[in-house]
Amino acid sequence: MTTAIAAPKCLVCDTEFEVQEDWEKGEITECTACGQEHEVVEKSAAGVRLDLAPEVEEDWGE
Amino acid sequence: MTIADQVLLSVTMLRPEEKLLLGALRAEGLTARPLLMEDLAEVVAGRTGGPPALAVIRNLSHRDAISVSRRLEYAGVTTLNRSSVIEACNDKGLQSLLFARHDIPHPVTRHAFSYDQVRTAVGELGMPAVVKPVSGSWGRGVTKMANAECVEAWAGGRESADATGKLFPVVVQAYVDKPGHDLRVVVVGRTPVVAIQRASEDWRTNTHLGASVERVEVTAEIDKLCQQVVDVLGPGFYGVDLVEDRAIGELLVLEVNANPEFAKSSERHGVDVAGLYAAYVAEQLSVTAAAA
Ligand SMILES: [Zn+2]
Numbered sequence: 539m540t541t542a543i544a545a546p547k548c549l550v551c552d553t554e555f556e557v558q559e560d561w562e563k564g565e566i567t568e569c570t571a572c573g574q575e576h577e578v579v580e581k582s583a584a585g586v587r588l589d590l591a592p593e594v595e596e597d598w599g600e
Numbered sequence: 601m602t603i604a605d606q607v608l609l610s611v612t613m614l615r616p617e618e619k620l621l622l623g624a625l626r627a628e629g630l631t632a633r634p635l636l637m638e639d640l641a642e643v644v645a646g647r648t649g650g651p652p653a654l655a656v657i658r659n660l661s662h663r664d665a666i667s668v669s670r671r672l673e674y675a676g677v678t679t680l681n682r683s684s685v686i687e688a689c690n691d692k693g694l695q696s697l698l699f700a701r702h703d704i705p706h707p708v709t710r711h712a713f714s715y716d717q718v719r720t721a722v723g724e725l726g727m728p729a730v731v732k733p734v735s736g737s738w739g740r741g742v743t744k745m746a747n748a749e750c751v752e753a754w755a756g757g758r759e760s761a762d763a764t765g766k767l768f769p770v771v772v773q774a775y776v777d778k779p780g781h782d783l784r785v786v787v788v789g790r791t792p793v794v795a796i797q798r799a800s801e802d803w804r805t806n807t808h809l810g811a812s813v814e815r816v817e818v819t820a821e822i823d824k825l826c827q828q829v830v831d832v833l834g835p836g837f838y839g840v841d842l843v844e845d846r847a848i849g850e851l852l853v854l855e856v857n858a859n860p861e862f863a864k865s866s867e868r869h870g871v872d873v874a875g876l877y878a879a880y881v882a883e884q885l886s887v888t889a890a891a892a
Contacts, residue, residue: 562614562634563614564611564634564636565614566613566614578614595661597662598612598661599737599738599808600738600861
């Protein structure tokens with residue numbers, strides 16, 4: 539599930555994200571209300587699209 | 601995009617570590633941009649205005665890190681760290697072989713390709729011994745074999761999940777009786793830029809498992825071990841894990857990470873690891889440019 543609006547909402551608790559100027563595609567950002575991690579999957583003039591951050595996978599890490 | 605980026609920062613996702621690196625690279629005056637897996641096709645096809653001067657590999661996924669670095673290298677792009685180094689660092693068995701070949705102090709290590717070989721190795725090394733998957737991360741799957749029952753419990757549990765033994769090889773290491781903590785040294789280029797002591801209630805001391813962090817001095821012994829590691833792997837960006845063997849009072853190199861985490865510990869120890877790494881990248885680029 540993704541959302542494509544200028545002011546994206548948390549996909550868990552619906553709190554609106556404050557879009558930061560320096561957000562990059564691929565960036566992980568936390569909902570200030572519920573702590574859910576989201577990934578910035580797209581950033582364009584039209585707005586920012588967020589998805590839930592990916593779960594930790596077996597071959598991730600140091 | 602018509603002008604090639606100087607630096608691509610290859611990532612699985614942009615965590616605080618990678619965000620710091622990106623900012624630091626740009627602060628060095630470099631044009632830098634994150635490279636996600638989905639963007640790789642465009643880059644290797646040369647559709648991004650020419651190849652980047654350098655790619656910094658920071659993929660959290662080991663499989664992606666090796667895949668991306670190899671593909672970029674075959675496309676003629678220099679990577680940091682190099683794919684061969686990432687491969688060696690992502691396989692504890694290969695690391696051990698390198699350390700043995702180059703006389704780098706390391707716990708006694710056996711390689712096991714079957715359950716029977718694990719039993720034999722634990723028997724030979726004596727208990728406790730430690731069994732590690734060669735490609736585990738964050739301490740996952742690392743098992744301390746305190747006695748024969750542990751070995752059988754481990755083998756039984758694993759055999760039921762992996763009857764054909766696809767998860768082999770593993771390494772079996774002599775348990776190092778360490779003084780309740782180990783050391784993580786971050787190396788940039790050839791320089792150990794910071795050493796931290798990680799203490800934990802758990803016998804594994806990964807910060808990921810909640811170990812506390814305290815900055816310590818980079819001693820001559822620490823520096824010497826790091827130089828040995830760099831002599832073998834080449835200059836790069838490493839997290840070198842050292843552990844004191846109380847029996848001999850000397851440090852051993854436990855393992856080397858080619859993708860060290862630093863965002864949280866940097867906050868505590870106050871060393872700007874991202875800035876130092878970015879300065880190293882800039883220096884490498886100017887050396888390459890001067891040679892061209
Ligand atoms: Zn929320």
